[in-house]
Amino acid sequence: MTHDVWRWQLALSVVLVYVCLCLSVWWWRKKSQSLVMVPPQKAWCVAYASQTGHAQALAEQTAKTLQLAGVAVQCLPLAQLTPSVMQQVERLLLIVSTYGEGDAPDMAQGFVQQTLSQRLDLSQLHYALLALGSRHYEPFCAFGVRLDGWLQQQGATPYFARIDVDNQDSTAIEQWRRQLVHLAGTNDSPDWTENTDFSEWILQERQLLNPHSQGAPIYYLQFSSTHPNAMTWQAGDLVQLSLGEQHTPRDYTVLSLPYQQHIALLVRLHYRATGEQGMASGLLARVPLGSTVALRVRQHPSFHLGVNNTRPLIFIVSGTGLAGALVHLRQQANDNHKTPCWLIFGERQRQYDFLCQQEIEHYQAQGIITRLDTVFSRDGQPLRYVQEVLLAEKKELLAWLQQGAAIYVCGSLQGMGQGVDAALKTIIGDDELAQLQRDGRYQRDVY
Ligand SMILES: Cc1cc2nc3c(=O)[nH]c(=O)nc-3n(C[C@H](O)[C@H](O)[C@H](O)COP(=O)(O)OP(=O)(O)OC[C@H]3O[C@@H](n4cnc5c(N)ncnc54)[C@H](O)[C@@H]3O)c2cc1C
Ligand SMILES: Cc1cc2nc3c(=O)[nH]c(=O)nc-3n(C[C@H](O)[C@H](O)[C@H](O)COP(=O)(O)O)c2cc1C
DSSP states (O other): OHHHHHHHHHHHHHHHHHHHHHHHHHHHHHHHHHHHHSOSSOOEEEEEEOSSSHHHHHHHHHHHHHHHTTOOEEEEEGGGOOHHHHTTOOEEEEEEEOBTTTBOOGGGHHHHHHTTTSOOOOTTOEEEEEEEEOTTSSSTTHHHHHHHHHHHHTTOEESSOOEEEETTOHHHHHHHHHHHHHHHTOSOOOOTTTTOOOEEEEEEEEEESOTTOSSOOEEEEEEEOOOTTOOOOOTTOEEEEOOOTTSOOEEEEOOSOGGGSSEEEEEEOOBOTTSOBOHHHHHHHHSOTTOEEEEEEEOOGGGSOGGGGGSOEEEEEEGGGHHHHHHHHHHHHHHTOOOOEEEEEEESOHHHHOTTHHHHHHHHHHTSSSEEEEEETTTTOSOOSHHHHHHHTHHHHHHHHHTTOEEEEEEOIIIIIHHHHHHHHHHHOHHHHHHHHHTTOEEEEEO
16 A cells, blocks of 8 residues: 555656656747747837928938838837837937927927926937037027936936037938948948939029018019929928038928929028128029029928818918918819918018918908908007917917817017917917827927
8 A cells, every 4th residue: 555655656756747847848948939039129219309301301211221221110200209108119219309499399399298207217228319400509409418318317328429410410410320320230221312412493583572661571482493303392391592512501481382383482581680681591682583593392291281181270470481371272272172271471561561462362262261360560450460369369269279270380480489389378278289289280380
């Protein structure tokens, strides 16, 4: 009997050892299988914050370069980096510009409020940061500097020191491209200068739109090109005027549509504090008709209508900012697409400064503009500025927003842009306006 028990115990132990052996082999196999199933290199994330499209274009080029190197990559707006996403991402490339007075671009305001205000453990995160700005503004690259400081405070580790870009400086961008190629472990990088060449355009027409105005002259300018592929842009895009290698090109909103086979602009002659004429606007005001200038079209995604195309639209514009509204109205007229449009236009005097009056009234008669408010600050009306129209028409504005309207603001930053922003906050509320911005329903092209 004792002998039997002993034999049973021995058999049980052998079985147990065998089962343990099987289990450990199974576990080891599973572990090594799961190791193989994890991608050899985890996905990179490229995030951008851009106002006028430069940072977005560089982010897309960055992502393309990584993809060509066989690296899995996701390119997204900075606003999508919520605190929980930030805590999961391990490899992050950031390309951000600075706007306003040292602020984040509008599209990143949600990130600033929701993520940049938090304390997070980001010790898992490695990142690199390309900060776009201009030394003509104070403080230089402020948003990039702020973001970099915050990331390091949260324990994230930079791959290399932040690269600051002054006015699209090609040396700094090339430095970024080289670091990137090194990180991706490749020599194969697409040409980043593709499709960015200026081409010659002939000045065909120049018309002073506001003779006798108390304000600086505003010109309607029209250019033609012999280049077969030149007519490719969409409503909302910008054109850059080259001033030669030593100077930063200047941006202008394109007023015409490609089917018109020309580029039209509204340009105000800029005077510096010294009384001198601005370089670009001065040149455009004086070059003889028939002469050529070097232009290139630049995508401006935040001012494309995109999904807002089917929403009611509210355009709040002043001065040359009218171009940003008129081009979309032209598009609506051309497409015979009628979504309710409310145009609020401000200038100094109706008699001299009602720019493109005939075209505006034509769209009103056609039902393209469903509501028009004009406000002239020097005509002694009770209301003087576009922001005052908003405050007076608060009920109407809220009703439009209730119906899903999107707001587009175009013109000068100081004065109008800031005044409109403050009025909208008063009417809608700070958080509600921030939400509209996150939803892409509050877009600004203010300069
Ligand atoms: C998105 C956008 C759209 C615009 N659309 C229009 C438009 O439709 N119509 C219009 O009239 N204007 C528009 N502008 C303004 C325009 O780009 C010019 O700023 C304006 O014409 C004055 O330029 P200027 O060269 O004549 O004057 P300048 O006095 O030579 O320059 C004016 C400003 O440009 C910057 N600047 C000057 N020199 C340099 C330099 N060497 N390097 C870098 N920056 C420098 C400074 O900020 C300066 O205050 C737009 C601007 C932006 C950003
Ligand atoms: C209205 C306006 C305000 C700007 N404010 C600043 C600023 O405060 N600091 C800075 O360094 N650059 C400033 N810039 C320069 C932009 O950051 C620079 O042009 C950048 O390349 C724009 O990139 P984006 O097209 O991706 O927005 C400003 C530009 C504009 C048009």
